[in-house]
Amino acid sequence: MEPGETPADCALRETEEELSIPRAEIRLLGQGDFICNQRGFLLRPLPGLVSPAGLATLRPAPAEVTEVFTVPVEFFRTTLPQPCAYDLIPHVPESFPYEAVGIPRDYPWNCGKVEVPVWLYGGHAIWGMTARIVRDLVSHL
Incomplete structure (x- = not known):
């Protein structure tokens, strides 16, 4: 997360940066449960629905995403x-x-x-x- 960013803002920004899906094409559904990793980080997923128009814009950023x-x-x-x-x-x-x-x-x-x-x-x-x-x-x- 960047300074001043909410978890939802971060998730939508990262999705747009990594997959080129505009945030307006994603409807967040809420927050998932916290998931703890043995490496010491805590993750809280933000599931969302991508519209058909959003899915059509999907273009993975090669520097960040190998495959979708x-x-x-x-x-x-x-x-x-x-x-x-x-x-x-x-x-x-x-x-x-x-x-x-x-x-x-x-x-x-x-x-x-x-x-x-x-x-x-x-x-x-x-x-x-x-x-x-x-x-x-x-x-x-």
């Missing part, structure tokens, strides 16, 4: 993603101040698991953060 494709919403409503997951394993540095925080060196750090939904459609994979956003959006339809 569409998938019918019904596909996501009727097809479960392939369930994939990986373990989050803490790697605590030797320099961690165990004594200062009052825990032993063999402290049982919690591990975690990250689910990575994957849909395959028309030779494309919809996965990761994009798939998490789609899964959340479809759950509210």
Whole structure:
């Protein structure tokens, strides 16, 4: 976001810059749920409907967008993603101040698991953060 910009302004500006879809051709539908990433960023999607006229103006900015494709919403409503997951394993540095925080060196750090939904459609994979956003959006339809 740029200074003084609202999340909606930012989403519409970025869509126009990256895909050449005029903001007037997008009807925002509200805000999605917050999605937290293990890399430390928090994302709040702003889903919207693009008009047919807006879709006709779609021209990806080559410096920012490699490829654009569409998938019918019904596909996501009727097809479960392939369930994939990986373990989050803490790697605590030797320099961690165990004594200062009052825990032993063999402290049982919690591990975690990250689910990575994957849909395959028309030779494309919809996965990761994009798939998490789609899964959340479809759950509210």
